[in-house]
Amino acid sequence: MAAEPVWSVDPRTGKPREQVAVEATAADVDRAVTAASATREALADRTVRAALLRTAADLLDEARPEVVETADAETALGPVRLTGELARTTAQLRSFADVVDEGAFLDVRIDLPDPTTTPPRPDLRRWKVPLGVVAVYSASNFPLAFSVPGGDTASALAAGCPVVVKAHPDHPATSELCAALLRRAAAKVGLPEDVVGLLHGFDAGVELVRHPLVAAAGFTGSVRGGRALFDAAAARPVPIPFHGELGSLNPVVITEAAAEQRAAEIGAGLAGSMTLGQGQFCTKPGFVLAPAGEAGDRFVSALTDAVGAHEPGVMLDRRMRSHFLTGTYELAQIDGVAAPVHPAPGGPDTVKAGFLTLDAELLLESHRKGDGGAFLSEYFGPVTLVVRYASRDEITAVLAVLPGNLTATLQMADEDPEAAGLLAELTPLAGRVLVNDWPTGVAVAGAQHHGGPYPATTSTSTSVGATAIERWLRPVTYQSTPQHLLPPELRDGNPLGVPRR
Incomplete structure (x- = not known):
């Protein structure tokens, strides 16, 4: 049987460019x-x-x-x-x-x-x-x-x-x-x-x-x-x-004090990180814990503006584009999930960035019932899931059900009383822990660690x-x-x- 040809394909059109090898x-x-x-x-x-x-x-x-x-x-x-x-x-x-x-x-x-x-x-x-x-x-x-x-x-x-x-x-x-x-x-x-x-x-x-x-x-x-x-x-x-x-969710925890102090800055920073390279980085922040109150609302508003302004882009191939659109659409259909900016087709060959929100209580209840996997899955592409917590205990409870990750990020305020405890809780979850920074971009350096607990x-x-x-x-x-x-x-x-x- 003849060996199968290997084709180079243009992701912008989905059309083959040339045969470059055989399998x-x-x-x-x-x-x-x-x-x-x-x-x-x-x-x-x-x-x-x-x-x-x-x-x-x-x-x-x-x-x-x-x-x-x-x-x-x-x-x-x-x-x-x-x-x-x-x-x-x-x-x-x-x-x-x-x-x-x-x-x-x-x-x-x-x-x-x-x-x-x-x-x-x-x-x-x-x-x-x-x-x-x-x-x-x-x-x-x-x-x-x-x-x-x-x-x-x-x-x-x-x-x-x-x-x-x-x-x-x-x-x-x-x-x-x-x-x-x-x-x-x-x-x-x-x-x-x-x-x-x-x-x-x-x-x-x-x-x-x-x-x-x-x-x-x-x-x-x-x-x-x-x-x-x-x-x-x-x-x-x-x-x-x-x-x-x-695979990695790369969770981000935003303290209430940080949201009160820097809601707009954090929203813009998250949008830039999650859409970088059309969200196709292994270190994309795909899971965010944000406060449920007024400061958290201001963060969500800033994130809405920044993500909504992101231009549609081409993903690496048609299969990934299809999985991204199907997965995020199904996630958005779950009762209790909202889409301030819905991930969607940007045209026949592109996708639009978006993000989804839900309450931490819904995630935890779904996990207890054994059907919370959709909330803890990696969605490869320009999307993130924002989970709104109502208390410090809910942060701990959500972190306890997360899988291993490449990175974990803490967004904190100056002299934040929650910082030390949260840093201690994030450390077992990831190989690289960031404070007031964003995980996309991995410096090649002697002290770098790009790895983490399974499945990262x-x-x-x-x-x-x-x-x-x-x-x-x-x-x-x-x-x-x-x-x-x-x-x-x-x-x-x-x-x-x-x-x-």
Whole structure:
């Protein structure tokens, strides 16, 4: 049977642009993974790995006009947004090159022999080694920063792990272009091009996570798709780590004092955050707890004005547009739910942003009856759910039923008496907690954490920032090993100058 074609589609019209590939067969997956695994020894040199990452960044920057044009044609995200995303992507690659050069990620720890301890301590030297081939599953909403040249790929290569990427069907041409640039970068620094492989097709994604030479996987996408792959990774004869980012409500709590002090400012800020990128960010604030009184009314009024003024926009594909419109329409039909600004079609190809409101009492009663799932689901697109609380106890009760999240935000007033308690209640819910800020936009920095309790992610690690490299490493200790047999990083005198403890 002939392989199925892979088409690049224009989301503005829904029409195919060009055929860019064919879906990979099981044999194609095996060839890609086997070839990637054969490059592990070549990737062992940290100097070459750093050069690969910097060269890849340089080539992506040089190809910026073509990369941005291709990505825009497939995603409708616009040249401004995509130019910024490409800059973030190349900065991320260079940042991981710096991480590789520094060597602290190796986490070298040395305990010298001490016969006086109980029990006696031998010579122990610990560091971290790469796991092996990493499967990367590209995201729909970030065709660069969370796709072929994105953070999972950059951190895996930095760790010394070859990568096989499963392209997202929304941007196959962008994926092919970026993969070609990464493979060219490998060749330029003397590495085999197969340190980066690319596959297309749903079945290929399933085959990839099951391949015996795949040692770990990184995923950004839906709860349904991510959980299926997570389960497949766990069901293997040899289970592997699966670092999945699946879904997040990113709750916001607005204290009554904050609403009294800054209702208009908070309303405008929320509108800007929830509509950014047409609400297609994993960190979109999709669930808001706001007071029920007059100050809360002023916040809702400000949010109504700001969201109502937002121009209709194109979503990433027709399927997502349909799910967004259907899901928000059904939510708005529930008794007790109001729509100050109703999410709606903005035309044949666009959507209009909106938001819905309900009382906390309705959400809690629905949860007690076991039918409150609609209120706690992520709606991918420019919409948020505003839950009006009547008391401090209702805030606590609602937070207690929320799932895990990437972010949680507290909007507070100066010297707010509720701030400390609410911050303590929000901390168990998310990997990043913000105060008087908005969660969209994730800085690539050493202290960043982009992850959270399930279903936000399937592990406790981060996919953004320097510590993302830790996902693709495992510790090994050498005991009583002669110097000449040790890796240079563990030898006396520290010949490579890596940080050691």
